Amino acid sequence: MNDLELDAVYTELCRVLGEAGEQKALTLLGRFALLAMLEIDDADRLKALIARAAQSA
């Protein structure tokens, strides 16, 4: 995935989240996370990603 493709999917996610509205956005992100887990298909990597995502917040 190049910078332009990353930009395009990032913008698509922002747009879809915006359309869903604040109430439903979290559920949508949850669904997206689950689908991404199945695609990544590697428990160790996913655990590391979850830990990194939690680090800053």
Place this chain on the structure above:
Amino acid sequence: MTTELKPYPFEFIKRQARPRKGSETEHHGVVIVGGGVAGLTAALALAVQGIPSVVIEADDSVCFGSRAICISRRSLEIFERLGAVGEILEKGLPWTGGRSYYRNQEVLHFSMPHDANQHLPPMINIEQYYIEEYLVHALESYSELADIRWANRVTGVAPQDGGVMLDVEQEDGQPYRIQADWVMACDGGRSKVREALGLHLQGTAYEGIYIIADIALKSALPTERLAWFDPPSNPGSTILMHKQPDDIWRIDYQIRDDEDPQEAVKAENVLPRVQAHLEMIGETAEWSPLWISLYKANALTLDSYRHGRVLFAGDAAHLVPIFGVRGANSAIDDVDNMAWKLAAVMKGRADPSLLDSYSVERVFAARENLRQGMKSTEFMAPPTFAFQMMREAVLDLALDTPGVRSLINPRQTSAIHYEDSPAVAAGDHDARFTAGPRRGAVLQSAPLRHVDAQGRESTVHVTQLVRAGQFLVLAFGDAAGLPADLNQAVASLRESGLGVRALAVCGREQGASGDEYLVDPDGKVAGLYGAQAGGVYVVRPDGHVFGRWLALRGQELVDAFAVLLGKTTQRRSA
């Protein structure tokens, strides 16, 4: 802290129109409505081609305040071709990149494309009043061709058969009329011409509001684009800083959704925020405010820029968001595109339908600019909670995750490639080239040796070869001259009145050949352009590639021009 605005360190000369002779209706070939960057550039682009114009400008001086500040390399190339780049480069501050900070940590350090092949910087910062002043200077050399009517305003626009009737009011309120063959509407975002024709801009208006301030501050900071997201000095805000000539800094920041814009723009509310920010970045020198205004991003355009004999350009045709500096730069490109086509039509070299391609190409360019500008705006002024939330995630991750940093890049303006235009040579060999500027794209610059007819050598860059109002033929090969067949075609085109500059590009110096030619000693330009011996690039007067061929017969060149100029029964394919 004083809240009083100080004057700019610039003399705004009050200018006057030449006295009018008589009271009857005047007739002019071209009337340019609006004497800002677009209108003055248009007048110059026509004048260098020998076309006279009258510019109607409502103000009596160049623009005041903080407006366009960043001029791109592409715009500088255009000004160079028009003979106006000298003072602009002398005054402007060149820059090549920038930095973005999240809270107080740097998350992005970007560079714009720049290499040893370039003779112009990717961007310069300069106040718009300087650009306009220098254009006025350049126009003084063409006083017979450019009549700038300061403090005159257009009050009525009536399209007629074969022209346009304009009602104009002089400074003293005296009305007069001008019958114009062609009108260039360069009269800005609140275009009177657009209104008179009942036309409306279409698109998106953004909610996010920015404060724009110019301050006088002596600082040792280099010229870069500086952005802070959620800085400790102004939590929750986004702040941009640009250095301009004369120790002036432009500061832009977004106000919160819950703020009243009319309150937020008051000096007593702006100055403490600026002060806090300067303190945060360690700028302790005294400073004073020069200008404060509000800005709201718009992404709007007309569907067509040609309405009979009225042609729209710049903000009168489209309003692009501020982020990415596409406003003045796209206006300069608009009039550069329009000027050679209008000159060709007025000189009888081209059918008026060539002007339809102005609209096709520049509406396409505006839509590309809007798309890019909207992406910049979505990051700089997030339109929904989702863009806001995701931006925080990007900035937070960017500290230790380089992969997301490209999302912070401000996506500065770049020249538009006219992919599908009726004013390029559709039958060329574009797809068979493996390198070089595509058909419809702008030239890539690189140095070459130029040998004149007397054998004298000098260095020249490819983009400098394009002359106002002339097509450029670059024929790659071993000889100092064009192949005989192509040479003959060029001669017949010139006889028909078309401006064509034809240059052979060869590998070694061959002394005086009686004609000018170019030397590409190590084959660098041939490589950059993907050109083998026999390869030909034909370039339009605006520096966009008309077509490129692996080999080109003279008759093919003549035929391609006949289609472009509407001098054939064959229709241009759109």
